[in-house]
Amino acid sequence: MKTIAIAVLLAAAPAAAGEQKEAVSQEAPAKAPAGLVKGYRGTTIPVAGHQLLFLKKGDRVDVLVTFDAKMVDKDKKERKEKITASILQNVVVINVSKPAKLDEPGVVELLLNPNEAQYAALSTSQGIVSITVRAPGDTELHPMEMASFRKLIK
Structure with a gap:
């Protein structure tokens, strides 16, 4: 039973890590279009x-x-x-x-x-x-x- 639980957790870990990366990238400030500078x-x-x-x-x-x-x-x-x-x-x-x-x-x-x-x-x-x-x-x-x-x- 422990082996199955660990296998399920390991299988879910990459998905959770991917979700975390998505969440971080959504919160990161967007880059300005080419040529634009702050204040302009x-x-x-x-x-x-x-x-x-x-x-x-x-x-x-x-x-x-x-x-x-x-x-x-x-x-x-x-x-x-x-x-x-x-x-x-x-x-x-x-x-x-x-x-x-x-x-x-x-x-x-x-x-x-x-x-x-x-x-x-x-x-x-x-x-x-x-x-x-x-x-x-x-x-x-x-x-x-x-x-x-x-x-x-x-």
């Missing part, structure tokens, strides 16, 4: 396919948004004007999803802090988002004036 978010931004032509993982980009702004001229008359603003500078590309055809939309995934992610989300809902690729080693941030045709033509 992977934020996807839909952009025109042609903008992704030469873009690759690891590049640094600036994010611009073009939108209709209400402007007040010298006569205090309100008018709509298209404006482009650089809203994010020197952000890292963690993934690129290029479309089959350049005239179709694609997606770029950027590494953003939570505040930057909010501005990116706002931009996609309020205007047309464009990205510009930086040269390798170009990491400087610059104050940028918003661009408009009115300023260009003056």
Whole structure:
């Protein structure tokens, strides 16, 4: 009888050990997806396919948004004007999803802090988002004036 009891316990031991490993692995913290670091978010931004032509993982980009702004001229008359603003500078590309055809939309995934992610989300809902690729080693941030045709033509 003792031999049968020991055999049953030995047979059950590997199963119990496996269950214990499963329980431990379920409790272990999940690894972040490739490219993500603590305190940052992977934020996807839909952009025109042609903008992704030469873009690759690891590049640094600036994010611009073009939108209709209400402007007040010298006569205090309100008018709509298209404006482009650089809203994010020197952000890292963690993934690129290029479309089959350049005239179709694609997606770029950027590494953003939570505040930057909010501005990116706002931009996609309020205007047309464009990205510009930086040269390798170009990491400087610059104050940028918003661009408009009115300023260009003056």
